Amino acid sequence: VSITMSSPIYLLLVASFLAGTIAYKVPKATITINPPRSPKGFEVSIPDAPGISLFAFHGKVNEEMDDLSDQTYAADIVSARNGRWTYRNREQRLQPGDVLYYWTTARYNGIDYHNYNQRYVVGRGDSQTIDVKGPKGGHQPIVNNGPTTINIHVD
Secondary structure, X not given: OOOOOXXXXXXXXXXXXXXXXXXXXXXXXXXXXXXXXXXXXXXXXXXXXXXXXXXXXXXXXXXXXXXXXXXXXEEEEOOOEOOEEEEEEOOOOOOOOOEEEEEXXXXXXXXXXEEEEEEEEOOOOOOEEEEEEOOOXXXXXXXXXXXXXXXXXXX
């Protein structure tokens, strides 16, 4: 069987290949500074979707990366949890004004897709923890990730 470049089968194969390879775009990562239950650290995540089999994070703090091998943190995440592919760092203490330079990879239907040259500037309102005393003396921490107004009413 001979398939020429003008053949409908050839055109269908090329269209299928191109649709499968250019249709996926790695989602912009969500960055969480000082995640709940951790006084320091950060998380970088993307939402889970059918077809994703790996998420990779590569990053540096306060220093741009010169090339793809120039990173302080590099990890491959092989499973999603709670609907997200998440890189967790519990050691790095980030301060307001710090810059996280990073790139991510998602393996979608067996092909790696990248989101290069990303950066995240840590703000003053990225994370706040408030310890609230309950009526019976218990403590309940409230973690606020982001610039939020909190109104407290005391009777």
